[in-house]
Amino acid sequence: xxxxxxxxxxxxxxxxxxxxxxxxxxxxxxxxxxxxxxxxxxxxxxxxxxxxxxxxxxxxxxxxxxxxxxxxxxxxxxxxxxxxxxxxxxxxxxxxxxxxxxxxxxxxxxxxxxxxxxxxxxxxxxxxxxxxxxxxxxxxxxxxxxxxxxxxxxxxxxxxxxxxxxxxxxxxxxxxxxxxxxxxxxxxxxxxxxxxxxxxxxxxxxxxxxxxxxxxxxxxxxxxxxxxxxxxxxxxxxxxxxxxxxxxxxxxxxxxxxxxxxxxxxxxxxxxxxxxxxxxxxxxxxxxxxxxxxxxxxxxxxxxxxxxxxxxxxxxxxxxxxxxxxxxxxxxxxxxxxxxxxxxxxxxxxxxxxxxxxxxxxxxxxxx
Numbered sequence: 558x559x560x561x562x563x564x565x566x567x568x569x570x571x572x573x574x575x576x577x578x579x580x581x582x583x584x585x586x587x588x589x590x591x592x593x594x595x596x597x598x599x600x601x602x603x604x605x606x607x608x609x610x611x612x613x614x615x616x617x618x619x620x621x622x623x624x625x626x627x628x629x630x631x632x633x634x635x636x637x638x639x640x641x642x643x644x645x646x647x648x649x650x651x652x653x654x655x656x657x658x659x660x661x662x663x664x665x666x667x668x669x670x671x672x673x674x675x676x677x678x679x680x681x682x683x684x685x686x687x688x689x690x691x692x693x694x695x696x697x698x699x700x701x702x703x704x705x706x707x708x709x710x711x712x713x714x715x716x717x718x719x720x721x722x723x724x725x726x727x728x729x730x731x732x733x734x735x736x737x738x739x740x741x742x743x744x745x746x747x748x749x750x751x752x753x754x755x756x757x758x759x760x761x762x763x764x765x766x767x768x769x770x771x772x773x774x775x776x777x778x779x780x781x782x783x784x785x786x787x788x789x790x791x792x793x794x795x796x797x798x799x800x801x802x803x804x805x806x807x808x809x810x811x812x813x814x815x816x817x818x819x820x821x822x823x824x825x826x827x828x829x830x831x832x833x834x835x836x837x838x839x840x841x842x843x844x845x846x847x848x849x850x851x852x853x854x855x856x857x858x859x860x861x862x863x864x865x866x867x868x869x870x871x872x873x874x875x876x877x878x879x880x881x882x883x884x885x886x887x888x889x890x891x892x893x894x895x896x897x898x899x900x901x902x903x904x905x906x907x908x909x910x911x912x913x914x915x916x917x918x919x920x921x922x923x924x925x
Contacts, residue, residue, distance in 0.1 A: 559667045560591045561871055563612065565626040566598035566635075566673035566680070570698045570710030571852030572860035573626040576672050578617040579864020585614045587872060593666070594628035598673070599636050599680075601628075602660055603653055609664075621857050624849045630673075635680055658689045668871045672696050674708075675896060678879055682892040685877045692870045693879035693892055694863050698847060701745035703900040704890045705881040709860040714741065714847040715751045721843055722756030722789060729787040735777060735834065739822035739842045742793030746902045748847070749793040753917055754908065759788045760918040762825070764795040764803075765902045768920025770828040776918040777834060786836065792825055794818040796920075862887045 563580060565573050577594070584590040594610040595601040601608035610616075610628055620627055634640050636657045638650040661669065668690045671681045674697035681693040695702045698714040718740045729736040738758075740748045746763020753761035760776060762768045777788050795818055797803050804820035822840040829838050852860065859882060866880045866887045879895040881888050902909065912919060 558591050559589060560593060560665050561668040561670060562593045562595050562602070562609065562661070562666045563628065563670045564595040564598050564601075564672065565628055565630045565696070566671060566677035567630065567632050567696065568674070568698070568848060569625045569630050570696060570848050571624045571713040571850060572709030572856040573630070573672060573696065574617075574620040574623050575709065575852060575857050575860030576694055576696075576864040576867070577612065577627065578621045579861040580670065580868050581612050581614060581617045581864075583865045583868035584872075587868070590868075590872075597629040597631045598677070599657060600631060600634070602664075603636060603639060603657060607660075607664070621861065622851055624851060632676070637680060637683055654684060654687055658684065658687050661689060668692065668876070670694060670867050670871065674699075675702060675899065678702075678892060678896050681879070682877075682896060685892055690874070690876040692867050692876060693895060694867050695879060695881065695895070698748065699742055699745050700747040701743075701900045702895065703898050704879065704895040706884050707859065707882050709856040709863065710848075710852065711747065712855045713850070713852045714748055715755065716853055717847050717850065718748055718752040718791070718843060719755040721841065721846075722752055722758055722791060725789050725841060726757065729789050733786045733836060735788045735790065735826075735829065735836045735838045737790045737792060737822040737825055737838065737840045739792050739794055739840065739844075741843070741847050743795045743818060745900060746793045746796070747900075749791045749796075750902060750908050750912060753791050754912055754915065756789070756791070758791045758917065760790040760920065761912060762790065762792040762796040762920045763902055764793050764797065766904065766919050766921055767797055767799045767801070769799050769922065770825070770832050770920075772922055773825075773918060773920055774829055774832040774834050777829075777836065781835060788836070790825070792821050794821050796821050796825075798828065 592612040594612045596608035636654040639653045672694040678693045698710040700711040725736045826838045878889040881890045
């Protein structure tokens with residue numbers, strides 16, 4: 558009996574459980590494999606005692622309709638940057654990757670599957686270079702991995718954000734207000750852009766196109782002149798003004814290396830009032846609501862496909878690869894290719910062209 562260990566890392570998203578279920582069911586169909594879940598990414602194997610959870614067909618039955626992940630996740634620390642508290646009370650990070658590879662060997666783990674986004678797959682590549690037989694599965698609601706056409710969880714996040722935009726539209730019109738909806742999107746504006754088009758939003762601000770608040774205010778004023786005294790704006794958390802920087806918070810979270818984005822919508826509201834916006838401006842931050850809940854059918858299907866493909870790679874000994882969706886096929890790509898570049902919204906893309914054609918303001922002076 559061979560052993561394979563599954564881990565889910567980074568932020569949670571709808572569809573993680575579907576990947577786990579797909580992998581376990583495929584392994585059970587083939588036979589000869591024991592599947593273990595590593596609790597909270599790779600924390601479970603690095604801790605003493607280890608926290609490894611048997612993943613049987615019974616354990617994963619029906620979990621594809623649940624959000625989150627039954628084996629937990631984390632976006633702090635990791636085998637290459639494990640946080641350790643020093644005697645003086647301060648913290649430092651140590652590299653435990655070699656120790657982790659040896660521990661996997663000691664526990665008779667023949668393969669590892671790492672389900673996660675860009676940061677997780679960089680960890681996968683580093684562990685593969687150390688000799689760990691590993692397969693990656695892409696996961697991010699931001700849809701910002703260039704080596705796959707789509708990541709599960711993205712479509713569900715867009716659906717949730719679109720429902721929020723629909724609700725804000727009616728209250729904005731009723732009160733003659735500008736309502737700003739802040740959605741996730743650290744470096745890529747896919748959620749915001751898709752939400753804007755699907756929800757009939759008036760203004761969409763994304764990280765790839767720094768905005769000019771005066772252009773946004775002029776757009777609002779022009780709508781007022783045309784008898785439309787309300788607006789809904791969707792803004793990515795990573796959006797920034799021209800010659801400005803992203804809105805962020807200092808964080809004291811141990812082992813958390815990312816910049817903590819916060820306040821893009823609040824900043825925009827203040828900027829609009831300073832620019833002379835006539836209308837009352839209110840803010841709604843969607844936050845982690847985008848990451849939770851039941852995955853829609855598309856994400857359930859894609860997650861199942863990724864789980865089955867990941868098992869095929871493991872069973873064939875085809876390591877150092879990441880599962881990928883290249884319409885209409887589920888394929889694999891080398892991990893080095895998977896993390897080589899991000900998937901950003903291009904200004905000449907079809908979605909940008911559509912947004913401009915619909916009259917959506919993107920915060921710049923360009924027109925359709």
